[in-house]
Amino acid sequence: MDGLPLFPQQASTAAGPIDLLYFWMIALTIFFVVLIAGLILVFTIRYRRRHEAEVPQQISGSTRLEIGGMIPLLGLALVTFFWGAWLYMDLSQPPQDSLEIYVIGKQWMWKSYHPDGQQEINELHVPVGRPVKLTMTSQDVIHSFFIPAMRVKQDVLPGRYTTLWFEATQTGVFHLFCTEYCGTDHAGMVGSVTVLDEAGYQDWLAGEGTDPVGMGSTQDEGQALFADLGCAGCHRMDGTGPGPNLVGIFGETVPLEGGGTAVVDENYIRESILDPQAQIHEGYQPIMPTYEGQVTEEQILQLITYIRSLGTDANQSDSEQP
Amino acid sequence: MAVPSIALNTRRHYLNVNYGVKSWLLTTDHKRIAVLYLISITMMFVIGGIAAALMRYELLTPAPDLVESDDYNKLFTVHGIVMIFFFLVPSIPAVLGNFLIPIMIGARDLAFPRLNLLSWYLYAIAAAMTMWVMLSGGIDTGWTFYTPYSSAASPTLVIPTAVGIFIAGFSSILTGINFIATIHRMRAPGMTWMRMPLFLWSLYATSIIMVLATPVLGITVLLLAAERIFRVGIFDPALGGDPILFQHFFWFYSHPAVYIMILPGMGVVSEIVAAFTRKRIFGYRFVAFSSIAIAVFGFLVWGHHMFVSGQSAHAALMFSILSYIVAIPSAIKVFNWTATLYKGSISLATPMLYALGFIGLFTIGGLTGLFLAALAVDVHVHDTYFVVAHFHYIMVGGTSLAYLGGIHYWWPKMTGRMYNETWARFAAITIFVGFNLTFFPQFIVGYLGMPRRYHYYAPEFQVLNVLSTAGATVMLVGYALPFLYLIPSLWNGKSAGPNPWGAAGLEWEVASPPPPENFAETPIVTVGAYNYGPVEEKIG
Numbered sequence: 073m074d075g076l077p078l079f080p081q082q083a084s085t086a087a088g089p090i091d092l093l094y095f096w097m098i099a100l101t102i103f104f105v106v107l108i109a110g111l112i113l114v115f116t117i118r119y120r121r122r123h124e125a126e127v128p129q130q131i132s133g134s135t136r137l138e139i140g141g142m143i144p145l146l147g148l149a150l151v152t153f154f155w156g157a158w159l160y161m162d163l164s165q166p167p168q169d170s171l172e173i174y175v176i177g178k179q180w181m182w183k184s185y186h187p188d189g190q191q192e193i194n195e196l197h198v199p200v201g202r203p204v205k206l207t208m209t210s211q212d213v214i215h216s217f218f219i220p221a222m223r224v225k226q227d228v229l230p231g232r233y234t235t236l237w238f239e240a241t242q243t244g245v246f247h248l249f250c251t252e253y254c255g256t257d258h259a260g261m262v263g264s265v266t267v268l269d270e271a272g273y274q275d276w277l278a279g280e281g282t283d284p285v286g287m288g289s290t291q292d293e294g295q296a297l298f299a300d301l302g303c304a305g306c307h308r309m310d311g312t313g314p315g316p317n318l319v320g321i322f323g324e325t326v327p328l329e330g331g332g333t334a335v336v337d338e339n340y341i342r343e344s345i346l347d348p349q350a351q352i353h354e355g356y357q358p359i360m361p362t363y364e365g366q367v368t369e370e371q372i373l374q375l376i377t378y379i380r381s382l383g384t385d386a387n388q389s390d391s392e393q394p
Numbered sequence: 395m396a397v398p399s400i401a402l403n404t405r406r407h408y409l410n411v412n413y414g415v416k417s418w419l420l421t422t423d424h425k426r427i428a429v430l431y432l433i434s435i436t437m438m439f440v441i442g443g444i445a446a447a448l449m450r451y452e453l454l455t456p457a458p459d460l461v462e463s464d465d466y467n468k469l470f471t472v473h474g475i476v477m478i479f480f481f482l483v484p485s486i487p488a489v490l491g492n493f494l495i496p497i498m499i500g501a502r503d504l505a506f507p508r509l510n511l512l513s514w515y516l517y518a519i520a521a522a523m524t525m526w527v528m529l530s531g532g533i534d535t536g537w538t539f540y541t542p543y544s545s546a547a548s549p550t551l552v553i554p555t556a557v558g559i560f561i562a563g564f565s566s567i568l569t570g571i572n573f574i575a576t577i578h579r580m581r582a583p584g585m586t587w588m589r590m591p592l593f594l595w596s597l598y599a600t601s602i603i604m605v606l607a608t609p610v611l612g613i614t615v616l617l618l619a620a621e622r623i624f625r626v627g628i629f630d631p632a633l634g635g636d637p638i639l640f641q642h643f644f645w646f647y648s649h650p651a652v653y654i655m656i657l658p659g660m661g662v663v664s665e666i667v668a669a670f671t672r673k674r675i676f677g678y679r680f681v682a683f684s685s686i687a688i689a690v691f692g693f694l695v696w697g698h699h700m701f702v703s704g705q706s707a708h709a710a711l712m713f714s715i716l717s718y719i720v721a722i723p724s725a726i727k728v729f730n731w732t733a734t735l736y737k738g739s740i741s742l743a744t745p746m747l748y749a750l751g752f753i754g755l756f757t758i759g760g761l762t763g764l765f766l767a768a769l770a771v772d773v774h775v776h777d778t779y780f781v782v783a784h785f786h787y788i789m790v791g792g793t794s795l796a797y798l799g800g801i802h803y804w805w806p807k808m809t810g811r812m813y814n815e816t817w818a819r820f821a822a823i824t825i826f827v828g829f830n831l832t833f834f835p836q837f838i839v840g841y842l843g844m845p846r847r848y849h850y851y852a853p854e855f856q857v858l859n860v861l862s863t864a865g866a867t868v869m870l871v872g873y874a875l876p877f878l879y880l881i882p883s884l885w886n887g888k889s890a891g892p893n894p895w896g897a898a899g900l901e902w903e904v905a906s907p908p909p910p911e912n913f914a915e916t917p918i919v920t921v922g923a924y925n926y927g928p929v930e931e932k933i934g
Contacts, residue, residue: 077854080842090770094841097768101761108732108757112750115735116742119671124896126672126739130929133677137733138726145725149718149764156768157711163773164707179547213543214637216702216777220843223774227703229638230542231631234704247852251777251845253536255547256463259848 083246083267084222085239086163091223093155100148163224166237170205171198174290174373177208177215177228179254180261185373188277189289194263196248198240199273205237207338211369216252219265227252233338240267294378297371301363315360316353320383327354341376407810407907422507423910428493429808430514432801435485438521441528442476443873445469449849450832450866453859458850466849467534468550472524474537475555479562480521482793483651486658487569487604488517490800491597493808495573497901497908498591500582500917505575509568516565523558527551536847538648541629541640545621552622556615563608563615566654570604573597582900584919591899591923592668592681596661599685603650603657603692611647614640641703645696653692656756656788657685659796660727663749666803667731669897670746671738674924677730684723691720701772710769717767724760728753743895744818748799751826755791759784762837780840783833791829798825798876805880806894810906811887817879825872831865898925 082088119128173196174185184192184206198204208217208228217236218225221244226236250261268276298304306315316326322341325333329352334340343350345367348360367375404410408425418426449469452460461469492510496503504510527533533555535544544552577598581590618640620626627633629640668675675681697705697713731753740746762784766772775781802822806812835858844855851859893902900919904912 077842078838086770090774093768094765094771094774097761097765097771100764101758104761105754105757108728109754111732112735112753115732115738116740116750119735119738119740121672121739121741127927128671128673128737128739130674130927131676131737132674132929133680133730133733138677138680138730141729142722142726145722149721150715152764152768153715153718156770156772157714159770160701160710160714160773161707163770213547214540218777218843218845220774220778223770225702225773225776229631229704231637232704247843249843249845249848253467253538253540253543253847255534255543256467258467259458259463259845259850262852 081221083240083242085241087223089159093159166205166235167203170203170237173204173206175206175208175217176211176369178211180257182263185290190277196265197276198267199270200240200243200267203237203239205235207233207235209233209369213254214252215250215254218249218251219246221246225251243267243269290374290377291381294374297375298378316356318379318382322380328352329354338376341379342372345372406909408910409907411910422511424492424496424504424510425908427510427514428489431488431492434518434521435481435489438476438480442473442481445473447866447870450863452849454863456851456853456856464534468532470847471533471536472528475524478537479559482655482789483566484517485797486662486800487597487600490804491573491658494901495576495594495597497904497912498594498899499580499585500900500913500919501580502911504572505580506572509572513565513568516561520558520562520565523554527554538644539618541637545618546630553619556619560612560615563612566604566608570601573601582917582919589919589922592664592675593661595682596657596685599689600654600657602689603654607647607650610643614643638703638705641700645699649696650692653688655793657688659793662796662800663731663752666745666749666799667734668924669895670741670743671734672926673734673738674926675730676733680726681730684726687723688720695720698767701769702776714767714769721760721764728757744815744822745799745803747819747822748795752792752795755787759787759791762787775840777846778840779836779844779846782846783836783840786833806890807901807906809884810890811883812890812894813883813887814879817875821872821875825869828865828868828872832862832869835861
């Protein structure tokens with residue numbers, strides 16, 4: 073039956089539990105379809121019209137039957153709802169220790185950026201047995217990142233980041249599809265996800281994965297940009313500049329001018345670069361110019377990678393300050 | 395050319411009261427307007443069907459061999475737009491509803507006969523506009539028009555299509571207003587709400603949705619046009635807009651629109667099941683109010699189209715649970731239709747074959763909808779062929795079977811003629827078999843991961859696609875057959891008489907075809923719908 077697969081591979085930790093819910097719903101479907109079709113068949117034979125003038129006895133209905141039928145249905149519906157919701161909450165919360173990879177979608181290709189600088193087009197190499205978190209954005213229209221074998225899918229939007237995570241449970245090469253219609257070659261916006269064992273993954277990182285053009289890592293590119301664009305002039309590492317010190321800020325919750333707080337994540341940094349006045353860190357003046365139109369999505373990701381590398385906790389930032 | 399001599403005698407009826415193109419194009423008779431709709435909707439159905447057939451043949455092989463990428467994208471767009479806005483939405487209300495509402499409530503016409511004609515003209519203008527778009531280069535956004543693709547990237551005729559849909563929307567709104575006014579104000583003496591046929595309850599619920607939801611569609615396409623023409627930033631992030639906002643607006647109409655498409659079909663099925671069991675519908679009140687419940691809850695579930703779009707997880711939870719709630723009234727209908735069969739006098743005439751087919755396929759369509767409402771499962775199947783299969787079970791297995799069932803049920807009333815019953819049953823069974831062969835494999839290929847709107851695909855999906863294309867071929871034959879026996883029946887069909895099915899209902903008390911004024915004098919109603927005899931038994 074090689075030519076006719078009926079069920080997708082289960083290649084992630086999410087696949088088994090989601091398929092179990094799927095089977096539960098198939099069982100419900102079969103039960104009700106057999107029930108309804110069976111009753112229709114039995115009644116149609118048993119109560120077929122025997123002569124033209126036949127008039128059957130009239131039955132008005134039964135409130136007790138209606139209500140009695142509704143309650144178990146509602147029960148089954150709620151069980152299924154909670155089951156699906158519980159698994160969904162899992163899918164929407166990437167583990168803290170995930171391997172972080174950035175993805176940019178554009179008509180009609182996928183580009184991925186690994187933390188150490190490896191870049192790929194329409195391919196994604198990941199290790200088995202480690203959670204992988206993708207932070208994704210689009211350079212043009214909406215795309216959607218779908219790996220059937222992992223049972224994960226997330227729309228990739230222009231203008232903001234969305235995330236998706238999975239933990240592969242087996243090595244192999246799996247389909248990657250774009251599932252949001254994005255124009256002419258939507259059907260060609262496909263690729264592959266290669267899951268390697270840890271040794272193979274380290275080899276890949278060291279070997280083929282290295283950027284062939286010989287550019288630096290994403291982080292180095294970001295550091296260079298940080299200097300070139302003049303960011304470093306205000307966001308000084310010693311905290312004396314007119315802009316917030318960015319060391320150790322990633323992942324922190326910061327107070328905002330005018331009240332409220334914001335978590336410094338990819339979306340917040342992206343917004344602060346493109347629309348600096350939107351959410352200003354408390355205690356700072358709205359003096360930063362916008363970089364809208366001056367940086368590409370790729371460069372924004374490089375800057376974020378760099379800022380991220382400045383440390384995500386207080387200890388690290390303390391040690392870096394003189 | 396011989397004009398079909400519809401009536402076997404010279405009795406005056408709505409078809410022979412006068413002749414000539416003008417007498418049709420300027421008519422205000424709801425029955426003639428229904429016939430105008432029947433003809434125009436059938437033409438649109440054929441166009442949408444040809445697009446579907448071309449897509450299925452392209453998908454026969456994994457390679458892109460029959461059409462180019464852009465052409466395929468235009469094909470699925472035109473298929474979706476034509477089938478939804480120009481076939482499914484108007485089909486049952488504008489053809490069968492138009493013809494039957496006044497007769498079923500004992501009135502001479504709808505409340506606003508000229509408005510009714512205007513609805514048809516708006517429909518015709520919108521349809522012509524869409525055809526013009528198709529012939530002058532087409533549109534490739536999909537019927538969903540997602541931004542920013544539609545507002546900033548698509549190089550095709552988005553604006554003229556949007557204008558067409560805007561106009562078609564007004565046709566819908568006017569029809570809805572007309573139906574609501576008619577059902578409220580024009581009922582004959584004694585025709586209380588609880589005596590109305592369930593078809594009218596479902597059309598009433600449908601009309602409410604048409605009037606409340608369709609303006610949102612109009613607003614949405616206007617905003618889309620504003621962004622595309624004047625670069626006003628509403629949906630495109632490059633202009634400061636939010637693409638998810640478009641999806642909220644779009645589905646705020648388009649999910650209720652699913653109920654605009656299915657509720658009238660449910661009404662038709664209630665009528666057919668009653669007529670061919672000769673019984674009142676089991677749990678009349680539950681079936682009636684379930685239509686209203688569907689209309690109300692149908693407004694609260696639009697976000698279930700957006701579980702992977704980037705909307706908040708908490709919003710997704712609310713939309714998921716509400717989607718389970720809205721399934722309950724649909725389930726009530728299915729159980730009550732089935733219970734109506736119990737101790738009935740069941741005849742498997744053609745309309746009943748369609749109605750029973752509807753119940754089975756709607757059950758599958760509804761239950762697979764619950765897969766999509768289950769959040770984690772939806773993440774996997776969203777935008778795959780699983781979704782395509784699901785909504786075709788509702789729209790084709792549901793609405794279009796109900797529409798065909800209704801056409802076969804009321805054809806003798808509309809034309810005064812019977813069609814060939816053997817051919818008609820054969821066609822019904824052919825469509826049913828072809829339908830299942832087409833769409834059942836799509837559930838499997840969808841769960842395997844094949845995305846929708848792909849015209850070339852991974853080779854392991856081919857076998858299931860071949861099955862699907864084979865089924866589409868069978869279905870094509872099934873859909874062609876009614877043309878071959880319904881149209882000739884206009885000339886050589888047996889005379890139907892007023893009530894060929896022995897069915898209860900005011901429409902079966904007037905002659906076939908009905909006289910122009912429907913009733914010589916206003917009937918006085920003393921009994922409820924489906925009055926096949928006194929109620930002899932109560933259960934529970």
